[in-house]
Amino acid sequence: MKAELGSERFWVTMNRGAAYQLGLGILLWLLAIILFSQMGCAYLQAPPHYDNLDKAVNGSPATGRLSAQDAQDILKLRERRDALEFEKSLAAVVEIQNSTTPMSMPGIPGIIYNLSRYETVTFLITGPTNKTFTLFPGEKRKFVLPEGEYNCQFLRGSYSLARPRGFHVNHQADWFFGEWVFWGLYYQDY
Numbered sequence: 686m687k688a689e690l691g692s693e694r695f696w697v698t699m700n701r702g703a704a705y706q707l708g709l710g711i712l713l714w715l716l717a718i719i720l721f722s723q724m725g726c727a728y729l730q731a732p733p734h735y736d737n738l739d740k741a742v743n744g745s746p747a748t749g750r751l752s753a754q755d756a757q758d759i760l761k762l763r764e765r766r767d768a769l770e771f772e773k774s775l776a777a778v779v780e781i782q783n784s785t786t787p788m789s790m791p792g793i794p795g796i797i798y799n800l801s802r803y804e805t806v807t808f809l810i811t812g813p814t815n816k817t818f819t820l821f822p823g824e825k826r827k828f829v830l831p832e833g834e835y836n837c838q839f840l841r842g843s844y845s846l847a848r849p850r851g852f853h854v855n856h857q858a859d860w861f862f863g864e865w866v867f868w869g870l871y872y873q874d875y
Contacts, residue, residue: 793832795830795868795869796825797869797870798826802874803822807820808840809839810870811836813835832855834854835853836852837870855868
């Protein structure tokens with residue numbers, strides 16, 4: 686046995702296995718280097734940055750401090766601000782109309798509720814009276830509608846979020862999210 690351990694054949698065989706392992710290791714490293722150089726280390730780069738919102742939206746080359754995610758957040762905030770300004774101006778118009786008419790619109794009070802955590806939803810109500818409400822996530826609004834049958838579409842911009850729903854406005858009270866109301870609408874995403 687001792688003679689075999691000292692023999693040249695034993696050490697050549699052992700070194701051949703180590704040489705194969707070393708060669709395989711070098712081959713794997715070269716393969717990894719080639720892959721990273723071909724991909725341009727895309728997974729290691731920071732997200733693109735833009736000079737202003739317009740360049741980020743249009744997809745211009747990234748050379749600035751504004752990331753694409755920041756641009757999307759700013760657009761969402763602008764959309765919310767514009768919707769809020771529109772609602773305020775619409776409320777002012779309704780207020781002026783109500784002050785100039787001898788009788789205010791008769792109707793039955795109800796609630797519109799946006800249960801979504803992420804979506805700003807526009808409720809487009811059609812029926813005896815047509816109304817549009819834009820509610821931010823978690824927002825609730827009380828309103829008066831005349832008695833009758835209505836349909837409601839749930840929109841984000843011009844995109845329909847759910848199929849239209851029909852509902853009745855009458856003098857029969859219902860339990861709606863912890864309140865007694867005569868009618869109620871809600872949108873919930875999953």
